[in-house]
Amino acid sequence: ETGVTQSPTHLIKTRGQQVTLRCSSQSGHNTVSWYQQALGQGPQFIFQYYREEENGRGNFPPRFSGLQFPNYSSELNVNALELDDSALYLCASSPRGLETQYFGPGTRLLVL
Amino acid sequence: GIQVEQSPPDLILQEGANSTLRCNFSDSVNNLQWFHQNPWGQLINLFYIPSGTKQNGRLSATTVATERYSLLYISSSQTTDSGVYFCAVAQAGTALIFGKGTTLSVSS
Numbered sequence: 001e002t003g004v005t006q007s008p009t010h011l012i013k014t015r016g017q018q019v020t021l022r023c024s025s026q027s028g029h030n031t032v033s034w035y036q037q038a039l040g041q042g043p044q045f046i047f048q049y050y051r052e053e054e055n056g057r058g059n060f061p062p063r064f065s066g067l068q069f070p071n072y073s074s075e076l077n078v079n080a081l082e083l084d085d086s087a088l089y090l091c092a093s094s095p096r097g098l099e100t101q102y103f104g105p106g107t108r109l110l111v112l
Numbered sequence: 113g114i115q116v117e118q119s120p121p122d123l124i125l126q127e128g129a130n131s132t133l134r135c136n137f138s139d140s141v142n143n144l145q146w147f148h149q150n151p152w153g154q155l156i157n158l159f160y161i162p163s164g165t166k167q168n169g170r171l172s173a174t175t176v177a178t179e180r181y182s183l184l185y186i187s188s189s190q191t192t193d194s195g196v197y198f199c200a201v202a203q204a205g206t207a208l209i210f211g212k213g214t215t216l217s218v219s220s
Binding site for chain 1: 143147154211212
C-alpha cells in the first residue's frame with residue numbers, strides 16, 4: 001500500500017510568483033486536506049477536498065486555491081506569493097468520514 | 113473555534129525515563145489524533161483515539177472525552193523518541209485543529 005506522497009520536496013520562489021504543490025493520496029482514500037505549518041507552530045488547516053469538491057476551508061485568503069482530480073490526487077496553488085507564505089505545506093488523506101488522517105512528508109516552500 | 117492546549121511545551125529526559133504529555137481541548141470532539149513529527153517534518157500517526165485507551169509498544173494514550181483531555185504516555189524513552197508531539201482534534205470530520213506541540217528531547 002502506497003502512502004501519501006508530495007512533490008516537490010523543496011521549492012524556492014520570489015515574492016509575487018505563483019506556485020503549485022502536488023499530493024497523491026493513499027490508496028483507497030478519497031479525501032485530501034492541506035495544511036500550512038510555519039516554523040515553530042502546529043499545522044493550520046487550509047482546505048479539504050472530497051470527490052473533487054471543496055469540503056471545508058480554513059482562514060486563508062482566496063489566493064490559496066486547490067484542485068482534486070478523479071484519481072483523488074490534489075494540487076495546492078498559491079498566487080502572488082508573500083514572504084509569510086514560507087512554510088512547510090502538508091497534505092493528508094483519509095477515507096470519507098471521521099477517520100484517521102495520514103500525512104505526506106511535506107513540501108518546504110521558501111519565498112524570498 | 114475549538115482550542116487545543118498541550119503541556120508541557122518542552123520536556124528534557126534521560127534515556128529510560130517515562131513521561132506524560134497532556135492535551136486539553138475546549139469542546140466536544142469526534143476525532144483526536146496524536147502525532148510525532150520527526151526532524152524532517154514528517155507527521156507520523158501514533159494514535160487515533162477520540163475516547164478510551166490504546167497501547168502500542170512503549171506508547172499508550174488515554175482520552176477522557178467527557179472531561180476534554182487526552183494523555184500520551186511514553187515509557188522507557190529512547191533517543192529516537194525525540195521530536196515534537198502534536199495533539200489534533202476535529203469536530204465535523206474536516207479540519208484537524210492542532211495544538212502547539214510538546215518538544216521532547218531524550219539524551220543518552
